[in-house]
Amino acid sequence: MAQVLEFKLPDLGEGLTEAEITRWLVQVGDVVEVDQLVVEVETAKAMVEVPCPYAGVITARFGEEGTELPVGAPLLTVAVGTPAVGAPAPGGAADDALSGAADAPAETSGNVLVGYGTGAAPARRRRIRPARDVAPVSPAARAEAPVAREEAPSAPAAGPGQGTELAGQGPDAEDGPVPVISPLVRKLARENGVDLRELAGSGPDGLILRADVEDVMRAAAAPLAGPAPATATARTTATGLGATFGTTREGAPAASRAPGSGTRVPLRGVRGAVADKLSRSRREIPDATTWVDADATELMHARVAMNAAGGPKVSLLALLARICTAALARHPELNSRVDMEAREIVQLDEVHLGFAAQTERGLVVPVVRDAHARDTESLSAEFARLSESARAGTLTPGELTGSTFTLNNYGVFGVDGSTPIINHPEAAMLGVGRIVPKPWVHQGELAVRQVVQLSLTFDHRVCDGGTAGGFLRFVADCVEQPAVLLRKV
Known part of the structure; x- marks a missing residue:
């Protein structure tokens, strides 16, 4: 059967x-x-x-x-x-x-x-x-x-x-199907006592939108809030099908929008997740930021030399990631998270390095697993793979979670510095500004050098300024003299 x-x-x-x-x-x-x-x-x-x-x-x-x-x-x-x-x-x-x-x-x-x-x-x-x-x-x-x-x-x-039972039509419907844009709208109507059979939907073919139900709800509350304006105004509605902008049910153009009104953009998907996570970070983490300017001329020369030697190309982000993992090995307090219920700082053994990537869907943070165990070429290849997946929108949830420290190269946006918000529940984030020619005292003489601003935002619960300063100074030393990385690791 x-x-x-x-x-x-x-x-x-x-x-x-x-x-x-x-x-x-x-x-x-x-x-x-x-x-x-x-x-x-x-x-x-x-x-x-x-x-x-x-x-x-x-x-x-x-x-x-x-x-x-x-x-x-x-x-x-x-x-x-x-x-x-x-x-x-x-x-x-x-x-x-x-x-x-x-x-x-x-x-x-x-x-x-x-x-x-x-x-x-x-x-x-x-x-x-x-x-x-x-x-x-x-x-x-x-x-x-x-x-x-x-x-x-x-x-x-x-x-x-x-x-x-058609979408939007309950078992008690008497006059045929009631076309509703989504079950969520039907639930909203039921919870607020709105009879869908009495509505004339403003969507295609009379489809009832969320805004139609909300209009009825506002009209029911109007006697408590005072008289409604006599003329229809333009509106923006967020429905189950996304945002519908600029027209009323009567078809008024967006130009007729009432003074003081604006466009409403729903916080959902990637943008909503980012908003929730950043808000939680600001609420829970007492962060502080320290920064330093560094002469990146030798680092840029080292990259050119490595790529000229043949083999897979090495990205600047991979070099910075290699420096980060070395710095975290010296300052493990910054590769940790805080367990407030147990009132403990949990220092993590592995470094899963997140890096901020701007995509058409918004800001995402792909994660390079076991970054501490990778060499520069492996880091460069993994950054390239994850960046391409981010642009294509094919990153899996596993590739977007579990980071222990984040590297944020906001210099690609043409800015020198920033005070980034920590990617909760991590303990720190290293920010890298643009690398630009600037006057710099080099070997006792004024010269034009490639200068970058480095900033570290850290959770003040896991360490004090001395530890944060030591981490950032080590990163700056490696940027200025890449040979330091070989000497001190």
Whole structure:
């Protein structure tokens, strides 16, 4: 007998509670295999592809591209065992496509976490084309899987007693489906006593947006807050599909925005995660910053010489990382974290070096694992790999977590100095400004040298200024005379 199984957005780990659908990899009617990638989602950590643990025919998808879903929300439904939804009559064009689902056992790989599939190559997708004659859908099959706004192409319209619930339509709906942009909007309406059947949605084809529900909520609160303005004003609404800017339900242009109003940008995804982490750092860490100017001329010459010798190219970031790991070996207090519950400073044995990378999605901090055990060439190769993944948005959550110390090269933005915020729960961050020609006293004479400003922001709970100053001075000495690194390590 046919089974219609629901696949929910899995727990993505690392404390992530939601994700935004960025791209569907399958369509309703496609035949999928166990652990085939079905959707690409963006979390606060990275862009990831989610595998489906079932084999069968996709019968429904929940959420369009741009929709933000909480963990545990339905992603899609799959007809497993025999065709249940949208199956054509025998002899139809899709018989071959359905045969795979008909023979597939109703089983799951159990590998529903992102990145944990069987490793088998994904099957070629096959579309089920609508046939003229359509097999009826049993009430039992429909009762097992709620139907989204997008159903199998050839599924018949739901009749009385079939138990169909469209997105935004509750079981108690009386006048047909209520098109709602996401289940979160339906929940908002239910919690605030808003009857969706009485709303005229401002979205495409009357789709009810979050802003429509919020308008009703504001109108209900208007008697308490005073009379509302007589004219409609432009608004910006944050919905499950992202930000919709600049028009009212009446279609007023953004230029009619009321004085004092502004554009609202939702803090979610990478930007929201950065905001949360930086706020926590400022709340919990009593930080201090110290800085020094250094003559980087010899370091630049050393890099040129290394690259001229042949072999893999060495980046400046890799040289600075090598200096950092050497400095942390001498000052392990800065490679630590504070456990306030135990009231202990935990000094870490390994250095997992994070580095700040600006991408189109925002600021991310990829992590070079075991940086203390890598040579300069290995560091350079790993920086290049992680930077490319960051630009492509393909970093995994594991590559974005677990750093113990962060190197921040903000000089690429053309600035000399900064007071960076510590990447919680680390204890310190080294900032590097731009390297530019400046007047400098070199060997007793005024000369033009390549000068860089180095800054260290540190958690004052793990050490005092003497330790922080010693760390920064060692880094500066290595920048000025790279041979110091060989002599003192």
